Amino acid sequence: MKEDKSYFCNCLFFSSGAFARGMNRLAEEAFAPTGLSSSYAFVMLIVNQYPEGVSPTKIAKELQLTPSTVTRLLDKLEVKQFITRSYEGKNTVVKVTEMGGAKRDELLEAWSKVNDKYTAILGKDLAKELTELIYDASVKL
Numbered sequence: 001m002k003e004d005k006s007y008f009c010n011c012l013f014f015s016s017g018a019f020a021r022g023m024n025r026l027a028e029e030a031f032a033p034t035g036l037s038s039s040y041a042f043v044m045l046i047v048n049q050y051p052e053g054v055s056p057t058k059i060a061k062e063l064q065l066t067p068s069t070v071t072r073l074l075d076k077l078e079v080k081q082f083i084t085r086s087y088e089g090k091n092t093v094v095k096v097t098e099m100g101g102a103k104r105d106e107l108l109e110a111w112s113k114v115n116d117k118y119t120a121i122l123g124k125d126l127a128k129e130l131t132e133l134i135y136d137a138s139v140k141l
Contacts, residue, residue, distance in 0.1 A: 016134075023118065030113040034106050038114075041107050043073050044096070047083055048104045053093035064138060 008014035027038035034041060046059050060070040074094060077083045082100030086093050096104075119127045 023114075026117050027114050030110045030117065031107075034103065034110050036103075036107070040073055040077060041110065043070070043077060044082060044100060044103060045107055045111065047077075047094055047096045048101060048107075050094075051096060051101075053086075053095045056092055056094060059094065 006014070006018075024038070031038045031041045036044065042063055043059060046062050047054055050058075056067060056070045056074060059065075059074075060067050063070070065073075074083060074085065077100070078085060080099075081097055082103065084095050084097055086095070115127075122130065
């Protein structure tokens, strides 16, 4: 039986949105046991890479998010005591706390589960190629 395609199947905007929603479902399922959504988890993964501290600007650039979105995410992570923020002149420095550092392995495991799940669904070659193409396109946009 022929699979029915959406009226919008030839629209990159529609297709990328549908793809993003599917990926988001996979990520939220994988990160749920950590107690953090994927957005917070990815911020924590970055902060954990810089024990000496990292700027919100660097986090925003790495995650391709606006500074205001990063600030909102950091506010909640600070309330949960996973990070601290200090101010050096005009610069903000974000550091992982002991409690936040203790989450690192759990977050890495969840991230690995996301990768394993979409690779199992798409196949290794398509998953790799699609990742590269989507990332390159996102940088251009």
